Amino acid sequence: MTLSYVISGFVVGILVGLTGVGGGSLMTPLLTLLFGVSPTVAVGTDLAFASITKTAGTFTHKLRGTVNWRIVRLLCFGALPSAVLAAICLKHFGALDKEIGQIIRYTIAGSVLLTVVALLFKGRMLAWLNSHPEKQLQGRSLDAATIIAGAVLGALVTVSSIGAGAIGATLLVMLYPRLTAAEVAGTDIAYAVPLTAIAAIGHWWLGSINWALLFTLLIGSIPGIILGSMAARAVPERVLRVVLASTLTLVAAKLIY
Template sequence: MTIDWILVAATFGIGIVVGLTGMGGGALMTPVLVLFFNIPPLTAVSSDLVAAAVMKPVGSVVHLRRGTVNLPLVKWLAIGSVPAAFCGVLVARAMGSGQAVQDGIQVALGVALLVAAAGLTVRAFLRLVERAKVRDGRAAPLPQDRPDVTVRVVPTVIVGAVGGIVVGITSVGSGSLIIIALMALYPALKASQLVGTDLVQAVPLVAAAAIGHILFGDFQLSLTLSLLIGCVPGAWLGARISSRAPGGLVRRALAFVLLASALKLLGVPTLTTGIVLVVVLLAAPLVWFVVRRHYGFPGFVDRQAAKARRAAKAEREREPAGQDAGGPSGH
């Protein structure tokens, strides 16, 4: 059994992306396997899903410990996604190669990812405008705490089912497709909660699809071991960064991964994709600097001040619990 260490290095980077953003596993892993390592598509999908079934829980444990997971959402998503994922494998087998169908799904998903990336950018801009209005006294202060999320059962189950079918057929969507839907259905979720909830709901979803591909796909143990050696520690590291990182940083990473995944799913050549991503990486901070200055904010965020504000907020949130614990009951 041969381990491909170049593949291990590549999957370590992908694992970090998955742990950090909750997405990019199938949308990045499968194209990397096919385009750079000449793995047959069905083999890539099967091995990617089995590796993801091991990788996803690693990142999920970190988020569960940090309290950045909405478990009721996970439950209703899983009710829809788990049976649908297994059925998706059967659908893929019934379609044969199904290349035209898979191409159509990937194009649609690529467009959705582009829309989501644009949506994150617009959301950040609108938030900046709101802060400027509050500062100038033209609007009421922004709420400091987000309201509790009320689960919308039927739409959530439908999202899980659609995501499960797509994952079962293509291995893409356990993070990318469902995280877009979660952003639309539950805008009150914080960035870290969005990532944590998506990672945990993907565990049973990917496990169901992986079992289906072991039984009916083209699973290869040696390839899967190479994927696991790289992506498991990567996912653990990425999840630790995500659970502690500021929401703005996670949202920027989400937008960047959405764009990268979309370009590959839409069939953009690798060189062109790389050029676009480098341009975005270099130009986006400059553009954001100009926008912030235009609205009267410092060009760069004062990280120390922001850290102090987060620490003060965390201290305020802990105070009631501390007072209760020190109460006279002693229980």
């Protein structure tokens, strides 16, 4: 079973390196469906996994100067309190109960479908915003919308471990269409580090992190991400996104039914 976890981490790492989509939308459903890990433990373990891997990514983007720290602060103003509140709610309602586990399973499915929408329609959303500049938020309205977006992502990530990748990047593109692709990626990763860390601490408090599983996943994922990133230019992005979106749609359907 340990070897299977390492291989799974490697495969997910390659897909993350190829597509840039967060590992949560791939890893959490994989652990739940393929290995029978309870939804709560899958979420908690993946959050700890994400907090470690995204920290390395943040240092890289910081060195490249592709992190907008003002946007990171605004997102964290909403995301971090929301993550703490979501963890408290999970504790209150019994995160390891079967009924709550089923709710989390449906939340994961919904988050996966949101990721599919983000993958397929982000380009069209950006094109529409660029052609309608009067619809773009400015000033305090933009700041408030950013904080609210952070709060929504904070709750979503804590409950399902999904949302800080493709969904977060799509929201950034919609709110800040003038950001470069590198700045969107860097800012998305940077705010996700404290968010996933806080959410992971919450799940550690809940007792829903499998540390042995986390270690074996990291063994496979780190070389996978490196190889995937190296191969990314050789594979058409559009083909990858369609294949990944189709796979995630099937995953969501399986989680629901």
